[in-house]
Amino acid sequence: MGASTSRHRQCRPRQSPINIYTKKVRYDSSLKPLYIYYDPKSSQRLVNVGHCFNVEFEDTNDKSVVSDGPLVGYYRLRQCHFHWGASDKDGSEHVIDGLEYPAELHIVHWNAQKYPTFDEALEHPDGVAVIGVLLKIGETNPLIQSIIDSLDQVKEKNKECPFTQFDLSSLLPNDRNYWTYQGSLTTTPYLECVTWIIFQEAIPIDSDQLQHFRSLHCTSEAEDPAFILENHRAIQPIEARVVRSSFK
Ligand SMILES: C[C@H](CNC(=O)c1ccc(S(N)(=O)=O)cc1)Cn1ccc2ccccc21
Numbered sequence: 001m002g003a004s005t006s007r008h009r010q011c012r013p014r015q016s017p018i019n020i021y022t023k024k025v026r027y028d029s030s031l032k033p034l035y036i037y038y039d040p041k042s043s044q045r046l047v048n049v050g051h052c053f054n055v056e057f058e059d060t061n062d063k064s065v066v067s068d069g070p071l072v073g074y075y076r077l078r079q080c081h082f083h084w085g086a087s088d089k090d091g092s093e094h095v096i097d098g099l100e101y102p103a104e105l106h107i108v109h110w111n112a113q114k115y116p117t118f119d120e121a122l123e124h125p126d127g128v129a130v131i132g133v134l135l136k137i138g139e140t141n142p143l144i145q146s147i148i149d150s151l152d153q154v155k156e157k158n159k160e161c162p163f164t165q166f167d168l169s170s171l172l173p174n175d176r177n178y179w180t181y182q183g184s185l186t187t188t189p190y191l192e193c194v195t196w197i198i199f200q201e202a203i204p205i206d207s208d209q210l211q212h213f214r215s216l217h218c219t220s221e222a223e224d225p226a227f228i229l230e231n232h233r234a235i236q237p238i239e240a241r242v243v244r245s246s247f248k
């Protein structure tokens with residue numbers, strides 16, 4: 001292996017997010033429909049984690065899970081969060097045929113069938129499953145409004161508030177066609193432990209709702225305020241990967 005190729009050989013071959021180039025996607029008839037069940041009683045709190053806010057769920061039982069699809073076994077729901085841009089022209093992490101969406105919802109699950117904890121699951125290539133839902137500018141989204149109505153209680157970094165009875169399944173698109181590929185966390189430490197499942201259908205959010213996300217502080221109460229204007233990672237090289245689709 002020459003010096004130059006070793007320098008360029010990716011030691012991080014499965015990074016996320018990526019551009020999904022639909023002409024190169026391979027339809028896989030062996031991919032099953034997803035089984036998704038989210039119990040509203042699992043939702044616990046809203047937390048400002050500095051670079052975004054998480055809706056956190058109870059993950060000490062199997063009340064809220066995803067299974068089937070490309071997955072082996074079941075994955076427990078842990079948290080969901082959004083990525084957005086400084087304006088409505090970009091903000092999603094995954095890009096479809098070069099088209100950036102204004103935001104993206106990530107629903108994070110971990111392989112509780114194989115691993116004892118989330119932190120352990122992070123260390124394995126089949127440890128985590130993230131469902132990605134693209135957002136497009138459209139009518140006001142009442143589910144997202146229920147989160148926005150609580151955001152002023154978590155304005156600063158590390159603040160949290162109770163957030164219960166959240167019906168996350170109502171945020172999912174009606175059409176369950178999806179793309180799937182092996183990737184990573186999109187924030188540091190970019191661990192390569194994620195099976196990504198991206199729905200083809202986008203869900204609506206209105207521009208004012210998106211503006212509320214940008215008013216969150218990435219700073220704590222003790223610091224001079226700065227805003228989370230954007231928090232989406234640049235697309236990464238696809239390397240030797242192929243994106244599969246559940247649909248033709
Ligand atoms: C990563 C972990 C915190 N990050 C995440 O949980 C996470 C989840 C989903 C995404 S995304 N945007 O891809 O859906 C990104 C980050 C902290 N943590 C816990 C154990 C642990 C061990 C070493 C380093 C960090 C560690």
Ligand SMILES: [Zn+2]
Nearest residue numbers: 081083106186
């Ligand atoms: Zn994310």
